[in-house]
Structure formats: structure tokens, C-alpha cells
Amino acid sequence: MSERYDVAVVGAGVVGCAVAREFSRYRLRTILIEARSDLGDGASKGNSAILSTGSDTPFGTLENRLVTRGHQRYRAEAPAMGLPILSVGSLTVAWNEAQAASLAEMHRATVAAGYRSAELVDRDAIYRRVPSLAPGALAAMWEPEEAIVDPFSTPYAYALDAVTNGVEFRSSSAVSSALREEAGWTLSTATGAVACGLVVNCGGLWGDKVDALAGLADFAIRPRRGEFMVFDKSARPLLDVILKPVPSPTYRGVLMAPTAFGNVLLGPTAEDIDDPDDWRVTRDGLAKLDAAARAMMPALLDHDVTAIYCGVRPATERPEYRIAAHRDRRWITVGGIRSTGLSGALGIAEHVAALAFDGMLRAERKAELAPVRVPSLLEGGERPWRDAARVARDPAYGEMVCHCEGVSMGEIRDALASPLAPRTLKALKRRTRAMFGRCQGFFCGARVQAAFEHASRRAAE
Amino acid sequence: MSAIETDCAIVGAGPAGLAAARAAIDGGVRSVLVIDRDDAPGGLPRFCRHPGFGWEYTRRLETGPGLVRRLIGALDPARVQIRTGTTVQALHAGPRLEILSSGAGAATVHAKAVILATGIRERPRTARLVPGRRPERGILTTGQLQQMIARGVPLHGKRLVVVGTEHVAFSVLLTARHAGLSVVAMVEAEDRPMSYAPVATLVRCIAGVPIHATTRISDIHGETCVSGVEIESPEGRRVIPCDAVVFSGDFVPDSPLARSAGLTLDPATGGPQVDQIGRTSAPCVFAAGNLLRAVESSGFAAIEGARVGAATAAFLGGRIGWRGQVSTIAIAPQFRYVVPQCWSFEVPGLATLPTSLRVGADLDSARVGLRHDQALLWRGPVRRLLRHRRIRVPLSSLSTRLPGSISLVATPRDHP
Ligand SMILES: Cc1cc2nc3c(=O)[nH]c(=O)nc-3n(C[C@H](O)[C@H](O)[C@H](O)COP(=O)(O)OP(=O)(O)OC[C@H]3O[C@@H](n4cnc5c(N)ncnc54)[C@H](O)[C@@H]3O)c2cc1C
Numbered sequence: 064m065s066e067r068y069d070v071a072v073v074g075a076g077v078v079g080c081a082v083a084r085e086f087s088r089y090r091l092r093t094i095l096i097e098a099r100s101d102l103g104d105g106a107s108k109g110n111s112a113i114l115s116t117g118s119d120t121p122f123g124t125l126e127n128r129l130v131t132r133g134h135q136r137y138r139a140e141a142p143a144m145g146l147p148i149l150s151v152g153s154l155t156v157a158w159n160e161a162q163a164a165s166l167a168e169m170h171r172a173t174v175a176a177g178y179r180s181a182e183l184v185d186r187d188a189i190y191r192r193v194p195s196l197a198p199g200a201l202a203a204m205w206e207p208e209e210a211i212v213d214p215f216s217t218p219y220a221y222a223l224d225a226v227t228n229g230v231e232f233r234s235s236s237a238v239s240s241a242l243r244e245e246a247g248w249t250l251s252t253a254t255g256a257v258a259c260g261l262v263v264n265c266g267g268l269w270g271d272k273v274d275a276l277a278g279l280a281d282f283a284i285r286p287r288r289g290e291f292m293v294f295d296k297s298a299r300p301l302l303d304v305i306l307k308p309v310p311s312p313t314y315r316g317v318l319m320a321p322t323a324f325g326n327v328l329l330g331p332t333a334e335d336i337d338d339p340d341d342w343r344v345t346r347d348g349l350a351k352l353d354a355a356a357r358a359m360m361p362a363l364l365d366h367d368v369t370a371i372y373c374g375v376r377p378a379t380e381r382p383e384y385r386i387a388a389h390r391d392r393r394w395i396t397v398g399g400i401r402s403t404g405l406s407g408a409l410g411i412a413e414h415v416a417a418l419a420f421d422g423m424l425r426a427e428r429k430a431e432l433a434p435v436r437v438p439s440l441l442e443g444g445e446r447p448w449r450d451a452a453r454v455a456r457d458p459a460y461g462e463m464v465c466h467c468e469g470v471s472m473g474e475i476r477d478a479l480a481s482p483l484a485p486r487t488l489k490a491l492k493r494r495t496r497a498m499f500g501r502c503q504g505f506f507c508g509a510r511v512q513a514a515f516e517h518a519s520r521r522a523a524e
Numbered sequence: 525m526s527a528i529e530t531d532c533a534i535v536g537a538g539p540a541g542l543a544a545a546r547a548a549i550d551g552g553v554r555s556v557l558v559i560d561r562d563d564a565p566g567g568l569p570r571f572c573r574h575p576g577f578g579w580e581y582t583r584r585l586e587t588g589p590g591l592v593r594r595l596i597g598a599l600d601p602a603r604v605q606i607r608t609g610t611t612v613q614a615l616h617a618g619p620r621l622e623i624l625s626s627g628a629g630a631a632t633v634h635a636k637a638v639i640l641a642t643g644i645r646e647r648p649r650t651a652r653l654v655p656g657r658r659p660e661r662g663i664l665t666t667g668q669l670q671q672m673i674a675r676g677v678p679l680h681g682k683r684l685v686v687v688g689t690e691h692v693a694f695s696v697l698l699t700a701r702h703a704g705l706s707v708v709a710m711v712e713a714e715d716r717p718m719s720y721a722p723v724a725t726l727v728r729c730i731a732g733v734p735i736h737a738t739t740r741i742s743d744i745h746g747e748t749c750v751s752g753v754e755i756e757s758p759e760g761r762r763v764i765p766c767d768a769v770v771f772s773g774d775f776v777p778d779s780p781l782a783r784s785a786g787l788t789l790d791p792a793t794g795g796p797q798v799d800q801i802g803r804t805s806a807p808c809v810f811a812a813g814n815l816l817r818a819v820e821s822s823g824f825a826a827i828e829g830a831r832v833g834a835a836t837a838a839f840l841g842g843r844i845g846w847r848g849q850v851s852t853i854a855i856a857p858q859f860r861y862v863v864p865q866c867w868s869f870e871v872p873g874l875a876t877l878p879t880s881l882r883v884g885a886d887l888d889s890a891r892v893g894l895r896h897d898q899a900l901l902w903r904g905p906v907r908r909l910l911r912h913r914r915i916r917v918p919l920s921s922l923s924t925r926l927p928g929s930i931s932l933v934a935t936p937r938d939h940p
């Protein structure tokens with residue numbers, strides 16, 4: 064018979080990982096259950112990587128409150144985990160009189176909602192900051208606190224922190240049914256049953272299906288695909304801020320932003336799709352991005368595209384997070400974390416813990432926690448191979464394998480030896496950035512794959 | 525951090541770098557250090573086990589590794605040191621190189637001259653904006669496929685679809701045969717294969733591989749591994765089941781090092797701008813091989829390496845100075861690029877880089893002319909100019925001229 068857990072978090076997206084980390088702060092037996100072989104492999108793997116202040120979410124909503132809180136916590140807690148924050152700030156640009164008028168209104172509302180650093184700037188200030196911007200910008204709102212983060216290391220750091228502090232992580236374990244028992248639930252998974260006192264559904268794109276296992280039908284996921292282009296690092300000098308269009312009530316528009324890895328990102332598009340598993344990059348989407356670049360910054364198109372990808376937002380029928388505590392059922396649903404989950408995760412996690420401790424769980428906070436630190440993948444950041452003394456001690460850090468992204472064999476070895484070892488090549492890419500660069504494996508693919516297969520064979524033995 | 529001194533540092537141990545090392549020594553340079561980040565010397569050819577390498581340089585038809593052996597065998601180990609597994613992280617004025625390796629850690633190389641020969645890569649699926657899914661296995665470039673085969677990294681299936689029909693695509697056919705893989709189709713966006721017509725015919729007839737022209741990939745199927753591609757042509761769309769799709773050709777110079785060193789790059793080639801003996805815009809820094817432009821054969825790259833190596837020796841021996849005033853070679857709009865991009869009139873009697881000149885779109889019948897100031901120095905025959913063919917121009921006839929403007933023109937047949 065399987066062991067009993069106090070809490071089972073279903074889904075290891077950025078939200079589930081943050082929630083598991085939150086419970087790891089307490090004397091509880093917590094398990095994080097994930098259907099796929101790696102964490103962060105759903106909605107969380109394809110986003111714009113912007114740490115939003117919350118000012119771009121509807122004021123007065125739960126989403127707004129939790130994103131604002133998530134942002135604060137990220138700034139306070141992420142650096143100690145080794146996660147970079149690029150505080151580049153954002154410019155929301157108006158291109159015509161109508162947009163300028165709604166921008167002025169937006170600015171008033173933003174400041175009134177408490178985001179006091181937001182400021183309206185004129186043409187000259189815009190072009191001073193972004194000389195390559197297409198002509199025709201009229202005005203912009205400047206928000207200095209908007210930042211760029213590493214979207215892959217973030218859920219990894221949360222999960223690693225959780226696991227280091229006692230949470231069990233079980234991957235490749237899709238939950239297929241939930242049986243209500245007196246003191247909680249027994250979940251059947253692909254790798255065996257899990258008995259627990261409380262279920263937290265962080266199923267993201269599949270959150271409605273997970274809720275259905277408990278007989279709940281409060282919301283339906285309406286998957287919304289967003290496509291992106293990542294431009295070569297040669298384009299990075301063009302842009303040192305996040306550039307956004309003035310949003311419409313239903314779509315925030317295509318933005319342009321630097322990435323933590325030294326590229327320039329363009330996207331996302333927005334397209335409602337039927338199947339949450341339809342992760343296709345489309346010719347239409349790419350054409351829309353091309354048109355957006357042409358309108359915002361034609362100079363960007365002189366640079367090669369390093370990557371194309373898409374993400375799918377777990378949106379629902381309503382423009383709001385769908386978080387609900389079903390006390391009688393010992394079930395908390397964390398659904399519809401649509402397009403701000405990366406920023407909001409730590410706020411959401413705190414909120415979920417508060418819901419759980421309000422009548423469903425009781426536990427003491429741990430006095431001591433083991434700290435974790437993930438390797439920095441920041442372009443130009445601290446890397447083992449930059450440290451001559453480290454290379455001298457451990458020569459594998461001097462053996463560069465991925466030349467476009469600057470990844471040494473030592474870093475690949477370390478990633479493969481993690482307690483949350485990557486089980487797929489894509490997971491290894493997300494942990495190290497190897498093969499993520501402009502050559503996409505032309506130079507390094509064979510060697511990186513050889514190292515990966517070798518480690519996988521060893522793990523299997 | 526340790527410091528290394530050398531007369532000439534060469535970045536890249538491909539055909540260009542190795543041939544440059546030999547020529548530098550022959551020209552009297554005392555010490556040459558060849559640096560390569562890969563785990564063995566040879567550049568791209570070392571992964572291509574089929575014949576067809578080095579002809580222009582060695583006058584033999586060798587396999588890739590065969591050419592590499594010959595180039596390395598021609599080097600005197602007492603004067604040429606090859607360091608592999610060593611990455612040049614940065615190039616600074618001096619010239620000074622920051623290098624990193626597992627054996628020796630981080631070090632600085634002080635050289636009197638540097639030759640960059642960092643070669644090329646193929647543009648991957650992403651840069652070509654090919655839509656569809658993104659399975660982690662089976663989306664490859666020719667270079668990656670060949671390296672996987674050479675390094676014994678297994679592929680998860682046997683059926684390949686090859687995108688592109690430049691010469692290198694046919695290299696995949698040979699490699700695939702050797703490795704027990706089968707090419708089930710070749711896809712070309714243009715209306716005809718981009719390699720020599722006889723090669724394409726051979727492929728169709730002997731290997732039985734269908735070549736789909738005027739066709740592009742409209743979707744890629746598969747979750748973890750590629751399971752098929754959807755192709756789109758004027759006749760419609762259809763799916764070809766396969767295990768991998770190999771993006772071939774569409775080469776670009778691998779120039780991040782040149783770029784970060786602040787060398788003037790030619791937007792038309794993506795490589796450093798050079799004069800006729802390979803001098804870049806940065807003092808004491810030469811460049812050679814396919815870094816100059818994509819793409820010529822390995823033999824051609826070796827010849828460029830040899831000429832630039834000889835010029836480096838002349839420079840280090842004090843026989844010539846650094847590049848002074850140069851004349852830019854103006855090209856007519858029909859041309860895509862020319863290498864060298866500029867000419868130094870003060871260089872006496874040194875062998876110059878063979879010219880690479882290409883048109884942007886096929887011209888049915890035209891003739892190429894070389895002008896110096898008002899004079900027409902040379903006029904080629906009336907002929908078809910194809911995009912994938914290098915046009916030969918005797919730029920060396922400029923050697924006897926006084927400084928002046930230089931231009932390459934293309935005139936239609938009937939034009940006087
Ligand atoms: C185009 C786009 C741009 C975005 N830009 C930003 C941005 O700039 N800033 C920002 O803050 N946010 C952004 N987001 C939003 C952010 O990515 C999401 O809000 C966030 O990733 C949602 O995370 P999640 O954990 O809820 O969902 P997911 O990442 O989908 O995680 C759910 C997990 O649950 C697992 N699961 C599902 N069913 C089961 C089951 N039955 N058993 C076990 N496991 C299961 C899944 O496999 C998955 O791993 C963007 C999103 C998109 C799509």
C-alpha cells in the first residue's frame with residue numbers, strides 16, 4: 064500500500080512548483096505529481112518571460128492582487144535562488160491619437176491603482192531610449208519596474224527548492240482518477256496510487272480535466288495559442304526595454320523584449336484553439352509576427368531568427384484566475400492561470416497555502432530550510448567557465464560544447480546529475496541552454512546528445 | 525592566467541586554417557598556433573566520410589577525413605602546434621586572444637598576426653521559419669546528422685526527408701547510404717535542383733529518390749520524434765511519413781567571434797570584409813575560408829587559406845605593411861556579393877584570393893565586366909549566370925594598375 068501524504072499538488076508547471084515549494088516550508092508530507100517526464104513542460108514552457116508588476120491585469124481582481132504580490136516576492140526571494148532579474152522597464156507605445164488618449168487614461172488608472180512609478184513620456188524620450196523604433200510613435204507609458212526573468216530556471220528553482228526541503232516529486236505520473244475517501248483522496252497515477260489529505264489542482268492547460276476527476280465543472284479551459292520568434296543575439300543592441308502596444312480589452316498585443324539569454328523576443332500572437340495539445344507554429348502566426356516587427360522595428364528583420372515557438376495559455380471563459388477552495392471536498396483548484404502565471408506564481412502559492420490552512424490543514428512552519436541555488440543562465444552572467452580557479456579545479460568547465468550559448472561539458476554533467484535530472488533533450492536544453500542557440504545543434508547536437516544518452520543509460524542501470 | 529606567445533595564431537583547424545598554417549611556415553613564419561574548439565582538428569570535412577574533398581587544392585579526390593589527414597601531414601610539428609578542445613572566447617586588439625580549454629583552463633595568446641578561419645554553419649529550421657511542431661528528435665541539419673553518424677549517436681529511425689538541393693544535400697545521400705538510412709524525398713523551394721544537373725539526374729535515376737521542386741514544408745508532425753512532414757506544392761498538400769527532416773545547405777559564415785571583435789562585416793556575406801590578401805579591417809587580423817562567405821568547397825577554402833597564410837608570412841617578414849587605403853569593389857545590383865570586397869593597390873606581386881562572385885537571381889544570358897576607373901579591364905563571355913555557381917573574374921589584373929575606382933558590371937547579351 065502506498066504512503067499517505069498530507070498534500071498532493073497535481074501539475075508541475077510554474078504554479079504547481081511554486082505551490083509545492085510553499086508547502087515545503089511546513090511540517091507536511093507533500094508530493095508534486097506531474098504527468099510529463101519533466102516539470103515546466105506545459106503552458107509554463109512557452110511564454111514572454113516578463114515579470115509583470117501586475118499593472119497590466121484588471122484592477123480589483125484576484126489576478127491583479129496575486130500578480131502584484133508575486134512580483135514583490137520574486138524580487139525578494141528569487142535572487143537567493145540564483146534566478147536573474149533584468150530590470151529593464153517597459154514602454155507601452157501609442158501609435159495614433161486614439162491610442163494616445165487611451166494611454167493617458169490607462170496611465171491615470173495605473174497610478175491610481177498604486178503603481179506610482181508609471182509615467183507618461185513624450186516622443187523624444189521614447190526615441191532616445193529606442194532609437195531604432197519605427198517612426199510614428201506619439202507617446203508612451205514608462206514602467207521602470209517591469210522586468211525580464213528566466214522562464215525555464217524559475218519553475219526548476221521552485222521545484223528544486225521544494226524537493227530539497229522534503230517534497231517528493233513524481234514525474235511521468237498522469238493522474239487518471241480520484242477516489243474520495245473519508246480523510247481525503249486516493250489518486251491513481253501512471254506510476255501507482257497516491258493517498259492524500261488534500262489535493263491542489265495545478266493542472267494548467269488540463270486543469271478542467273483534473274477538476275472533472277473530482278466531479279467539479281466550474282470552468283472550462285479555452286486554450287489560447289501564442290507564437291513567438293526569438294532573434295539572434297546580434298539584434299540585442301537594438302533593444303534594452305520591453306516594448307508593448309496599447310492593449311485592447313481582449314488582447315495585449317505583440318510585444319518585443321530582450322531575453323535573459325541575450326536575444327530579442329517578438330510575440331505573442333493570440334489564437335483560440337480547441338486542442339490544448341496543438342503546439343504548432345503556424346505560417347499565419349509567423350506572418351503576423353513579421354508584420355508586427357515591420358510596424359514596430361523594421362531593423363529587427365535584418366537579423367536572423369534563432370528560434371520559433373509557441374505557448375498555449377490556460378485561459379477560461381472569464382478573464383480572471385479560477386482559484387477555489389472546495390473545503391468539504393478537501394480540494395483546491397488553481398485554474399485559469401492564463402497569461403501572468405510566471406509573475407504571479409509566488410503570490411498564488413501564498414494564497415493557496417492560506418486557503419489550505421484555513422480549515423483544511425494544520426501544520427507548523429519549519430524553523431530551518433535548506434537553501435538552493437540554480438546555475439545562472441543569464442547572458443554575460445556568472446558561469447563556471449568564466450572562473451579560472453573553478454576551471455583549474457574542475458577541467459570539465461573548460462570543455463565548451465555548445466558554442467552559441469557558451470555551455471561547458473561540466474555544466475551539462477551537473478544538470479544531468481541534478482535530483483531533478485532532465486529526462487528529455489528539451490529538458491536538458493531548458494536547464495543548460497545547450498542547443499538552444501543560433502545553430503540549433505549544428506555544432507553541438509551530436510556531442511550533447513551523446514552525453515545525454517550516456518547519462519540516461521547510466522541512470523537506467 | 526597563463527600567457528602564450530606565438531607569431532601567428534590561426535582560429536579554426538578546418539581546411540582553410542590548416543592550409544594557412546602550412547603556407548605561413550613555407551613563407552618563413554617561425555611559430556604557428558592553430559586553435560580549434562572541436563575535439564579533433566579538421567573542421568567540417570572530418571565528419572564526411574565520402575569522397576569529394578579538396579580537389580582544387582590537392583588535385584585528388586579524397587574523403588573528408590582523407591583530406592584532413594593530408595593537410596595535417598603537411599605540417600611540421602616542430603613549428604606548428606595544434607590545440608584542439610580549445611575555444612577562442614574573444615579577440616582583442618594587439619592582437620590578443622582569450623582562450624579556454626579543459627586541459628589548460630583559461631589563457632591569453634599574444635600573437636603578431638591572427639588568421640580567422642572559423643568556417644560556416646547551416647541555417648536551421650527555425651531561421652528558415654518552417655512552421656509545424658517542434659519534436660526534440662529528428663529536426664536536423666546536415667552537419668548535425670553527419671556528426672551524429674560519425675560519433676555513433678543513434679538516430680531513432682531510418683527515413684529522412686532532405687530539405688534543399690544544394691551540393692551538400694547530395695552529401696547527405698551518400699552519408700545516409702553508408703549509415704543504412706534512406707532518403708525518402710528531397711524538397712526544394714525553387715523550381716529546380718540547386719546542384720549540378722547531372723548530379724540531380726543521378727539522384728533520381730540511381731538512388732530513386734524523388735525530388736519535389738517548387739515545394740515547401742507546411743507542417744512537421746510528431747510529438748517527441750518527427751513522424752512526418754506535410755509538403756505543399758502547386759499540386760496541393762500531402763504528408764510524407766519520415767523519422768527525420770534534414771535541413772541542408774543555406775550556409776552562413778560563423779562570425780560571432782569576428783563580430784564581437786569589432787571587425788567590419790559585409791552584410792551581403794555575413795563574414796568579415798577583406799582585401800585581396802585577406803586583411804580585415806582590424807590591424808594584424810586576417811580571415812580565410814568559408815568564414816568569408818557561404819559557401820565554397822573545401823578545396824577552395826584551402827586555397828584561400830594558403831594564399832592568406834602566404835600573405836601573413838609576407839606581413840610578418842616585413843615584406844608588406846598593414847592595409848592602408850582600400851578601394852571598395854562596387855558591384856552591380858544583379859550581384860549578391862563579391863569576395864574580396866576591397867582592393868589594396870599597394871600590394872606587389874602576392875597571390876590574391878580567388879574571386880567569389882555570385883548573382884542574386886539566375887540570369888539567362890549576360891556577360892560580366894571588370895572596370896577600373898573608366899576602363900573596361902576584362903569582359904567575360906556571354907553565358908548563363910546561375911545563383912549557385914561562382915563566377916570567375918580575374919581581379920588579379922588590377923595588380924598592375926594605379927589606385928582608382930573598381931566595379932563589376934553585368935550586361936545583357938545585346939549590350940555593347
Ligand atoms: C503566449 C504566452 C505568453 C505568456 N507570457 C507571460 C509573461 O510574460 N509573464 C507571465 O507572468 N506569464 C506569462 N504567461 C503565462 C504563464 O506562462 C502561465 O500563466 C503559466 O505558465 C501557467 O502555469 P501553470 O502551472 O498553471 O500551467 P502549466 O504550465 O500548464 O502546468 C500544468 C501542469 O500540470 C500537468 N498536468 C495536467 N494534468 C495532469 C494530470 N492529470 N496529472 C498530472 N499532471 C497533470 C501538466 O503536464 C503541466 O505540467 C504567458 C503564457 C503564454 C501562453
Ligand SMILES: Cc1cc2nc3c(=O)[nH]c(=O)nc-3n(C[C@H](O)[C@H](O)[C@H](O)COP(=O)(O)OP(=O)(O)OC[C@H]3O[C@@H](n4cnc5c(N)ncnc54)[C@H](O)[C@@H]3O)c2cc1C
Pocket residue numbers: 535536537538539540541559560561562566567568569572575576577578610611612613641642643644666667670692695778781812813814815819820821822823825826
Ligand atoms: C555536411 C557537409 C558536407 C559537405 N560536403 C562537401 C563536399 O562533398 N566537398 C567539399 O569540397 N566541401 C564540402 N563541404 C564544405 C566544406 O566542408 C567546407 O567548405 C570547408 O570545411 C570549409 O573550410 P573552413 O576551413 O573554411 O571551415 P570549417 O571546416 O568549417 O572549419 C572551421 C573550424 O573553426 C573552428 N572554430 C570556429 N570558431 C572557433 C572558435 N571561436 N574557437 C576555436 N575554433 C573555432 C571550428 O571548430 C571548425 O573546426 C561540406 C560541408 C558540410 C557541412
